[in-house]
Amino acid sequence: MKKPAASSLMNVSIITILVTCCVHGAISVTTTASSVQTNNSVSDWPLDYVIELEGDITIGGSFPIHGRSEEYQCGEIQDQSGFQPLETMLYALDELNNGTGGILPAGVTLGAYIIDSCDSDAYGLTQMVDFIRGSIAVLDEADSSGDADNSTECDCTSDWEVITGVVGASSSVVSTQLANLLRLFEIPQVSYWSTSPDFTNSDRYPYFFRTVPSDAFQSQAIVALLRSMGWSYFSVVYEESTYGSDIRDALDDAVGETDDMCIATSEKIPRDSGYATDEDYENIINNLIDVWDRAKVVVLLMIEQEATELFTAIATRFSEVPDFVWIGSDGWSGRTLPVESREEYVEGAITIQPLSYTLPDFDSYFTGLNPLNYSRNPWFIEYWEFMFECRYPGSVNNYWNIEYSEECDEDLSLAQDSEYEQSPVLQFVYDAVYVFAYAIRDMHTDQCGSDYVGLCSNMTPVDGEVLKSFMQNVSFTSINDLKMSFPYDNGDGPARYKIMHFRKTQNNTYEWVDIGTYIDEIDLNMTALQFRTDSDFPASYCSDECKPGFRMAMETGSNCCWKCIECKDYQYLVNATTCMYCDDGTEPNENLDGCDPIPEDYLEFTDMISIAIAPFSMMGIILSISIMIIFAMNQNTPIVMASARELSFILLIGVVSLFTMSLILTLKPTNLLCVVINCGVGMSYTMCFAALLTKTNRIWRIFTNAKSANKQLICISPSSQFLIVFMVISPQIAINIVWQVLNPTKVVNYYPSREANQLICFGATDATYFIGLAYPGFLIMLCTFFAIQTRTIPAGFNEAKFIAFTMYTVCVIWLSFIPLYLLSSADVYVRTATLSVSMIANGMVILFNLFGPKLYIILLHPEKNTRDAFAPKMRKKTKNDNSLNVSQEAAAPAVATKTADVDLKEKQAVPSANGNENMAFEQDAL
Numbered sequence: 001m002k003k004p005a006a007s008s009l010m011n012v013s014i015i016t017i018l019v020t021c022c023v024h025g026a027i028s029v030t031t032t033a034s035s036v037q038t039n040n041s042v043s044d045w046p047l048d049y050v051i052e053l054e055g056d057i058t059i060g061g062s063f064p065i066h067g068r069s070e071e072y073q074c075g076e077i078q079d080q081s082g083f084q085p086l087e088t089m090l091y092a093l094d095e096l097n098n099g100t101g102g103i104l105p106a107g108v109t110l111g112a113y114i115i116d117s118c119d120s121d122a123y124g125l126t127q128m129v130d131f132i133r134g135s136i137a138v139l140d141e142a143d144s145s146g147d148a149d150n151s152t153e154c155d156c157t158s159d160w161e162v163i164t165g166v167v168g169a170s171s172s173v174v175s176t177q178l179a180n181l182l183r184l185f186e187i188p189q190v191s192y193w194s195t196s197p198d199f200t201n202s203d204r205y206p207y208f209f210r211t212v213p214s215d216a217f218q219s220q221a222i223v224a225l226l227r228s229m230g231w232s233y234f235s236v237v238y239e240e241s242t243y244g245s246d247i248r249d250a251l252d253d254a255v256g257e258t259d260d261m262c263i264a265t266s267e268k269i270p271r272d273s274g275y276a277t278d279e280d281y282e283n284i285i286n287n288l289i290d291v292w293d294r295a296k297v298v299v300l301l302m303i304e305q306e307a308t309e310l311f312t313a314i315a316t317r318f319s320e321v322p323d324f325v326w327i328g329s330d331g332w333s334g335r336t337l338p339v340e341s342r343e344e345y346v347e348g349a350i351t352i353q354p355l356s357y358t359l360p361d362f363d364s365y366f367t368g369l370n371p372l373n374y375s376r377n378p379w380f381i382e383y384w385e386f387m388f389e390c391r392y393p394g395s396v397n398n399y400w401n402i403e404y405s406e407e408c409d410e411d412l413s414l415a416q417d418s419e420y421e422q423s424p425v426l427q428f429v430y431d432a433v434y435v436f437a438y439a440i441r442d443m444h445t446d447q448c449g450s451d452y453v454g455l456c457s458n459m460t461p462v463d464g465e466v467l468k469s470f471m472q473n474v475s476f477t478s479i480n481d482l483k484m485s486f487p488y489d490n491g492d493g494p495a496r497y498k499i500m501h502f503r504k505t506q507n508n509t510y511e512w513v514d515i516g517t518y519i520d521e522i523d524l525n526m527t528a529l530q531f532r533t534d535s536d537f538p539a540s541y542c543s544d545e546c547k548p549g550f551r552m553a554m555e556t557g558s559n560c561c562w563k564c565i566e567c568k569d570y571q572y573l574v575n576a577t578t579c580m581y582c583d584d585g586t587e588p589n590e591n592l593d594g595c596d597p598i599p600e601d602y603l604e605f606t607d608m609i610s611i612a613i614a615p616f617s618m619m620g621i622i623l624s625i626s627i628m629i630i631f632a633m634n635q636n637t638p639i640v641m642a643s644a645r646e647l648s649f650i651l652l653i654g655v656v657s658l659f660t661m662s663l664i665l666t667l668k669p670t671n672l673l674c675v676v677i678n679c680g681v682g683m684s685y686t687m688c689f690a691a692l693l694t695k696t697n698r699i700w701r702i703f704t705n706a707k708s709a710n711k712q713l714i715c716i717s718p719s720s721q722f723l724i725v726f727m728v729i730s731p732q733i734a735i736n737i738v739w740q741v742l743n744p745t746k747v748v749n750y751y752p753s754r755e756a757n758q759l760i761c762f763g764a765t766d767a768t769y770f771i772g773l774a775y776p777g778f779l780i781m782l783c784t785f786f787a788i789q790t791r792t793i794p795a796g797f798n799e800a801k802f803i804a805f806t807m808y809t810v811c812v813i814w815l816s817f818i819p820l821y822l823l824s825s826a827d828v829y830v831r832t833a834t835l836s837v838s839m840i841a842n843g844m845v846i847l848f849n850l851f852g853p854k855l856y857i858i859l860l861h862p863e864k865n866t867r868d869a870f871a872p873k874m875r876k877k878t879k880n881d882n883s884l885n886v887s888q889e890a891a892a893p894a895v896a897t898k899t900a901d902v903d904l905k906e907k908q909a910v911p912s913a914n915g916n917e918n919m920a921f922e923q924d925a926l
Helices: 008-038 079-097 121-128 130-146 172-185 215-229 242-256 278-290 304-317 362-367 380-388 426-447 464-472 608-633 638-642 645-664 671-704 718-742 770-789 799-823 828-860 883-903 916-925
Strands: 051-053 057-063 110-116 163-167 189-191 208-210 233-239 262-269 297-301 325-328 350-354 475-477 483-485 497-504 510-518 522-524 550-554 562-566 571-575 578-581 586-588 595-597 747-750 758-761
Touching: 051 079, 057 079, 057 121, 057 130, 057 426, 079 110, 079 362, 079 380, 079 426, 110 121, 110 130, 110 426, 121 130, 121 172, 130 163, 130 172, 163 426, 163 464, 172 189, 172 208, 172 242, 189 426, 215 242, 215 297, 215 325, 215 350, 215 497, 215 510, 215 522, 233 242, 233 278, 242 262, 242 297, 262 278, 262 304, 278 304, 426 464, 426 483, 608 645, 608 828, 638 645, 638 828, 645 671, 645 718, 645 828, 671 718, 671 758, 671 770, 671 799, 671 828, 718 770, 758 828, 770 799, 799 828
Parallel strands: 057 110, 057 163, 163 189, 189 208, 233 262, 233 297, 297 325, 325 350
Antiparallel strands: 051 110, 350 497, 475 483, 497 510, 510 522, 550 562, 571 578, 586 595, 747 758
């Protein structure tokens, strides 16, 4: 051990210990007096026993051999949590000193100094002072040798062994007092059952180690257990102590890290501030019952004494108790005391405790002990009386054995006559002793050398700081091949747990059984579970799961309680709490947890619109092609030649395009078809009215310039007419090219309503198509203007009248079409039908008005298809005749003479003075 200078801090520490010694004496005296007054047959209780074993290095031990008591300073003997751990330490020391495993250095033995803490921090502290008396004596020697005037004299510090390290304590509250005391003298401590998360603070507890994991890990194991069972809503009952409060806080943190687990109610059992009364337990149980309908699971964070009292209160004060499912912490897991005589109320409990295994040879060692062959344990006689409820001859009275009337039989045996069961904590005591042994071995090798026998001067006494550094690096294989080390920098033991279950057997007895482990993750044997009720698997949750299509509206401050609210139409569940509308063109799927595309809708041949349009379109196409064939077959006849046959063929091609486009409009849209539609609709109209405009313009020019008979007209030949038509069509071609370059047409999805997904061409729902129809509309207006100007020409030029009637009808169709098209934007199919019908109507008007009369003559009256039949009939002039008509009729012969060579391909030019006989061949000018 380091020899610190006599500083003011150390002086304060020593003074503190001296004061504690005085307090110890005062407490002892007071307790004894109180005991005598309570029962004259009991004196000097509790007896101030210790166990001292000689050795080269002394290890201290602090065990709750007796429990706490509300009436007395110490309670009754504790079998599994106190007495068995004490014997385990002695058993492990025997193994080491006997050379088992060859762990201890040659010539080195371990001694022991063991006290009883009575599971009380106040009483335990008075006993723990013995651990540091030897260290105080060493400090006194150092001070005396350095400066005699500064020596500290104290009767209680003479002839005391220096304690190198301490095994214990059990409870966290006692370990806290012990750790605060030992760190002043740099004495390492290894607890076997103190699980408080506070000890993870290595700055506050620098010399504290433990072979069990922290409760921070236990809380994670409890949460993992609850989650694996589907229990999201549960109650918590904890004892008011460092152990209970710390693990409750750790559990709160672990639950807080989840988003689907909640604590229904948290109840506290008084412990450190006083003992719980019957009223306290009654209130706690009533509060648990109040939330039982939703929280059937109760997590009990307490040691076995509080668990025993809670189950006793349930069994004795309540005639009918709901079937709770108890989840237990390591404080009472696997213990007999809490469940004894209360089995039916505890049945189905699932508990967590640090993973350990039974010591293989300990049972034979322990059950072979009896008062006749065993004397080194001063509490053994009392333990014997406790186990067999009898009086051993010559035993000291205490508050429990005075009630025993029978004398202990000499033939009693722990193996055969008692209800002995090995405690689950023994491996951790065993490992704690071996931690010191391995650390001392490594330190001895380092400080003295591997061949040195006994202790060298560097280890007399053992330096606690140096020993601590070796303890941090200890690693060995314990029983059942469990590796023992301190994997964390704060001295915590490995985080591994076993899951135990209290259930009823086929023989109507009860037992604790192992059903799983927790090592980083939960591993459960679900088939081994058996609960108190024979009904379905216990459920513990706040709210029922919402049906598909319903979202959870969380209650304020809770992640587990909610109301189910149905999502609106066309909404789906994004997550458990959020509904969101599906994108356009999609609709909620069958499970309402996503969106599926709405099947694309488009016009098909089976639709009523297509069925209505297709026959007329096909009829128009067939009729137009038939006319073209008839005209081609009769192209040299007077009636065809007189109607400007080249322009007639262009006009018929435009009409065929109109009927074709009306049919294409009803097909399934594709990118190519959309381009064809956008460009073709306007182009079809343009071809038709470009040809008509050229005709009407030619007629108008002829009769406008007829006053000058000798004036030669230009651009009236067939080739000129072709050029004029091309020039008229060219702007439409340019419009289409620019349109497609700047705004390419493509197929798009249109959503007129939430449940509709229509496949259409871009622009079908707005006025985009009018980009292609604007120019044809302008041509229609020009055609109509020239048709009006030429409506009164001589009777022989009657085609002008048919053109005029056609243009009037076209204007009526367009004036009806435009508002209908614009007003039908909400229904693209109606809009498509409107456009198709208007194109069919325009085509039919052109066919019947312009080509119908000619077909009548060609097919039904071929005898009229002569030059004479088309000569204009000159009527007599009256004074009321329009001057234009007179001039036109007078000019006709001269016009015919000038154009005959061109119009009749230079075969029919017969100039004459009056020109009347040539008028039949001038119909091609119309």
